[in-house]
Amino acid sequence: MLVSTVSLAALLPWWRPGSTEPFLDDNGHRLPQSISEKLSVPVNGVLQGMVIRGENTSNPVLLWVHGGPGMPDYPLTQQYPTDLEDLFTVVWWDQRGAALSYASDIPPETMTIEQFIDDTLTVTDYLRDRFDQDQIYLLGHSWGSFIALQAAARSPERFKAYLGMAQTVYQLESEKIAHDYMLAAYKKRRDAGMVRDLERAPVTMSTGTPEAYLKLRDSAMHRLGIGTTHDMTSVITGIFLASWRFRGYTLREKVRLWRGRAFSRSFGLWDQLIRADLRETVPALQIPVYFLEGKYDYTCVTSLARDYFEKLQAPVKGFYVFDNSAHSPLLEEPRAAHRILEHDVLAGATTLADLR
Structure with missing residues (x-):
């Protein structure tokens, strides 16, 4: 009986209900203006999922465009919380084919870079309308930075600023x-x-x-x-096993996470990504730009991001190197990141930047 009880306890994280934790005050009451929900919305013909979290819905919206292809960052937040929900309404969007947005019948011909850029703009419009904000903040991580930066270049009027974490430049x-x-x-x-x-x-x-x-x-x-x-x-212990213990997805959604990762990588997106050089295709942005880079990042090499940043034309530019981070500095050094986003990004300033 004891063995069975221990075994059940070990398996419980796998069968979590996948709900999002509410924001509570000191008395245990839900903050009245807070939001913590998981939902799906139609995006260009495909139902796509997202988690929206923030302490006050009047705060600016931050759309987080994850890496991959097909690998959401949201499951990492159990071990590496960003603690940005006091500054922003943070939207963890699972891209077409990934996790909450995975479906086996997604048309293969829609798994293109152009479609992902268009999806980003459509999700942006949904959030602008829902939260009654003319512009939102856009953050791209790794593969997501390749998509998000192009979305910002294509439609700058939708965005307050662009943030590139582990910015992709020329991946090959x-x-x-x-x-x-x-x-x-x-x-x-x-x-x-x-x-x-x-x-x-x-x-x-x-x-x-x-x-x-x-x-x-x-x-x-x-x-x-x-x-x-x-x-x-x-990656086995840090991502794969950790994802099965993640409380924010149901067991079915965890299965979809890994099916979606395989699905998303079967359409030649990697080959398209590595051959594109953003220094050539996006030489300028019309909105403030912030690059957030890990000193030890060789997944998307920081020296290339620095080179691109120095060439990139933008009205405001801030470059930040996190000395104890690799590929995910907002997750690895959340206090330093919080300070940068609060005092520089929200103010449209670069007082804390390494390069101006």
């Missing part, structure tokens, strides 16, 4: 830099096995990222602390 060049860095690092560690595997799977500007490299990429990066977070040493 980033992968080449990362491969060279990892090869040198593992040689220094005298890890003959990883050195052999990396040497057998070279990344070049002409041939791209071979399948053998992509299979070992996540493991190699996380063992060096240059992957999702600086303290995450394994």
Whole structure:
């Protein structure tokens, strides 16, 4: 009986109801102007899910466009809370084909970069209308920064500012830099096995990222602390197993998370992403721009983001390096990020920026 009870307790996180926690005052009463809900809305022919959380719905809206393709950031917030809900109404949107927005009958021909950009603008309009705000804040993370930055360039009138976390620039060049860095690092560690595997799977500007490299990429990066977070040493324990313990999705939604990840990566989006150079295609934005970069990020190399930032034309620009972060600084160093968003982004200023 004791064994059964222990086993049941171990499995309970898998069967959470997937509800979102309300915001409460010191007396345990719900904050009257707060919002904490999970919902789905039709977006360009596909029902797409999102979680909306904030302490006061009169605060500015921040639309978070996640990475991947097909890998929402929201499940990471159980271990890495952002604590931004006092400043913004934060919208964790699961993109077409991902997690809450996964469905097996999504038309394959709609899984294109152009469609994702259009979806971003449609979700933006839904939020502008719902919260009666002419403009909202737009944050893109990794793959999401590739989509969101182009959405901001296409329709700047919809947005107060653009925030790029682990900003994608020219991903093939980033992968080449990362491969060279990892090869040198593992040689220094005298890890003959990883050195052999990396040497057998070279990344070049002409041939791209071979399948053998992509299979070992996540493991190699996380063992060096240059992957999702600086303290995450394994995607198995840090993301996969953690996702099954996540309280914000139901068991069915957790299954959809991983089915959606596989689905989203089966349409050649990666090949389209790595060949695009935003330095060439988006040389300017008409709204304030903030780049939030991890010192140890080699998933989207910080030096490339710096190079792009220096060339990018915008009315206000702020560049911020987080010294204890890799690919997800708003999750890894939430206090520093909160200060930047409160004192610079919301004020349209760059007083805390590394580069102005």
